[in-house]
Amino acid sequence: MFNTPYDVIVVGAGHAGAEAAAAAANMGSKTLLITMNLQNIAQMSCNPAMGGIAKGQIVREIDALGGYSGIVSDLSAIQFKMLNRSKGPAMWSPRVQSDRMMFAQAWRDRLEQTPNLDFYQEMVQDLIFDQDKIIGVVTSLGLKIYSKTVILTNGTFLNGLIHIGDKNFGGGRAGESASTGLTSSLIEKGFESGRMKTGTPPRVDGRSLNFDLMEEQPGDIDPVKFSYSPETSPLTKQRSCHITYTSEEVHDTLRGGFDRSPMFNGSIKSLGPRYCPSIEDKVNRFADKNRHQIFVEPEGWNTVEYYINGFSTSLPEDVQYEALKQVKGFEAVKFFRPGYAIEYDYFPPTQLTHSLQTKLVKGLFFAGQINGTTGYEEAGAQGLMAGINAHLYHKGDSPFMLKRNEAYIGVLIDDLITKGTEEPYRMFTSRAEYRTLLRQDNADIRLTPIGHELGLASEDRLKSVNKKNEQSALLKDFYETTSVLPEEANPFLEEKNSSPMRQSDKIVKIYSRPGITLEDMVKIKSVSEFIESNKIGTDAQEQVEVQIKYSGYIEKEKANADKLNRLESVSIPSSFDYNCLASLSHEAKEKLNKIKPQTISQASRISGIKPSDISVLLVKLGR
Structure with a gap:
């Protein structure tokens, strides 16, 4: 059946596996994607959303390089929000609420349309080595499939153990069995392994909720989108999320079940994500807080199922139910399924190089939660990089690596490889020392030329970036060389309580004032005429605004990055x-x-x- 060796075998079809398989196949490698269930490709195991603080920047970077996460997010979005608009542009982060079913289907559709990519449904239980080199995998049926490289993206499935109260059972995700055999195979080869924990909240029936008692959270009035590709469009209609809160009564009910909690009775010994704690952990650690936010998120366009973000728990199902009934709007709640915690094996990422290839075994790559990370976005980024580098490795080419001043993806991988992690790693803007350079709005400028050179980003995508750069440079030069009269600028300056002009001055000096925006600039006749006559796009206009407003920060970070590169x-x-x-x-x-x-x-x-x-x-x- 598999007589011809593959160039790349990807084990696991979650977010890391999907991006890895797509990247390797699109670059020309004969690729095989092996998963235990082909119906669950790119499943959103936890919350039905993509992006968020720093994570949105990662999705934009994946898209700019030619990955698929941004496109799939747009195709399955039910709500779009640009977070942190009140802060500087380095903090702006796109986020979409997704239709869970559409998301997985869109991923499968794209993978099935990808040349050079084959699929196979089975569990990989062992690896085939030739001394310090990987040469294939062995399935649970004993089938040996040979390959020049192998990428492991096993998520939470490696010896996964699900906990609900005092009950526990093997599983990689609700309703799916764990993956066994690979951990022992790697340990025998000399790898160091550990255990981590993550969790998920209950899913409930939206028909049983009283949304009138909650705060509505609609999407942006003028939503944009994730992907730079013209094949997707911003949303024209959106579904709202809602916010409600726990209370002291809820906390007391939760505390009543602590003696049966696997977190507190010793059943779970591994560490969970510090920045996404379970509800029992929040109640225990922040005993001074009398309430915690609960985000009520729809799972899709046409389903009544809701995800209860902020109520992740492994307490007994009866305690979960009694506590949630006491939350405002949940008085008549009906469960689809309870929340649970899951423990799984991971391999400390200090055992990898920056290409995500293991140091012990040539041609073997790790990506995603196997490296100790949490989040779809972090997994997808690693998968993309592993897929690229697996292709380059078997071709005999130099590995592709991103520096810390080039991308959040570079920060993510460098943190993992250099510092390691003992708890599930999550990306934050604070982890990036060059975040003014690594904005969500310029990911295409930073990375699409690289993606095009790799063979992932199309010629049209490169032309679009070049056009954006040309228009930005043209408009910026216009602002720097053109003057504005006081009578044209003073009306909006007075509206913004900004000092009036006494004589004509360059437009760039007016624009650089605090509180003066693009909306103010187009009130200047020469500006609006220049933009219209040169057909300057909105993205180019916004790019120039950031460059002018934050020029000092940008130049400082560039200088610091230059020092870093000298040491690199x-x-x-x-x-x-x-x-x-x-x-x-x-x-x-x-x-x-x-x-x-x-x-x-x-x-x-x-x-x-x-x-x-x-x-x-x-x-x-x-x-």
Whole structure:
């Protein structure tokens, strides 16, 4: 059946697996996607949404490189919001509420239309090695399938154990069995593994809820969209979400079940995501808070099922039900299914290189929750990068890596590889030191030329970016070289309580004032005429606004990034002997030997490595 070896085998068809398979196949690799259930490709196991703070930037970056998460998000969106509009543009983050069924179907449709991609439904239980090289996989039926590379994207399925109160049973997701065998195969090969935990809230019947008692949360009045591709369009209609709150009464009911909670009775020993805690964890850790927000999110256009965001729990189902009934609007609630926690195996990501290839086995790549991350977006980004690099590896080409100043994806992977993680890693804007450069609005400018060079972003996408750059440069030059008279600008300056002009001045100086926006600029006749005559697009206009308003921050971050890149250029040989450096502390030697940083810059980011250690390395390397 599988007589010809594949170039790439992807194990697992979640968000990481889907992006990995699409990237490798689109670049020309003969690719096989193996999953335990072909009906659940790209399933939204937890909340039916994509994007959010920092995560939205990642989806935009995946899209700009030529991945599919942004397009699929647009095709299945039921609500769009740009978060953090009241803050600076570095913080603006797109988010869509998704139709869960449409999302998975849109992903499957795109994968089935992808040349070079085959599918197979079965469990992978073992790996085939040739010394320190991967050469294939073994399925639960004993079928051996050979490949030049293998990407493992097993999500929460590796020895998954589901907890609901004092009950637990094997499973990778509600209604699906766990994956067994792979962990022991990797441990035998010398890999280090650990356990992590995540959870999900109850799903309920929307017909049993009283939305009149909740706060409505509609989408944006003028929604935009995730993908830069012209094949998707902004929403013309949207579904609202709602907000309600827990209370002291709810908290008391929850506390009454703590003795039966696997979190508190010792059944669960692994760490869960700190920034997305369960409701019992929130009640326990924040005992001074008398209420917590609950987001009531529809699962799609035509379903009555609702996701209760903020009420993730592994308490007994009867405690979940009694507590939720006491939440305003939930008095008559009916459950579709209770919430649960799941423990699963992961492999500390310090065992990988920046290409997401393992250090121990050539041609073997890890992506997604197997690396200790949480979130669809983080998984999709890793899958895309692993798919690209698996293709480049078997072709004998250099790996593709993104720096911290180039993309949130670069920050994500560098954090994982350099620092590791002992709890599920989630991306935040605060993790990126160059977030003014890494905005959601310029992901196409930063990454589409790279995606086109890789063979993932189309020629039309590249032309669109070039046009945006040309229009932005043209408009910015106009603002910097054209003057405006006081009588034209003073009316809107007075409206904004900004000091009136006494003599004509360059438009850029007026635009750079606090509170002056694009809407004010187009009130200037010469500006509106220039935009109209040159057919300057809205995205180019907004790009120029950010460049003018935040020029100081942008230039400062560019200067800092240049310093970083100078250290990135100082490479450390893979055979470098840290033990010969007497000036290095025992801790520094231990960590440097474990991580094996590729550059001085990466070495400087390892936890516990001091500036004096970096100085010693620079001297030894002749710098």
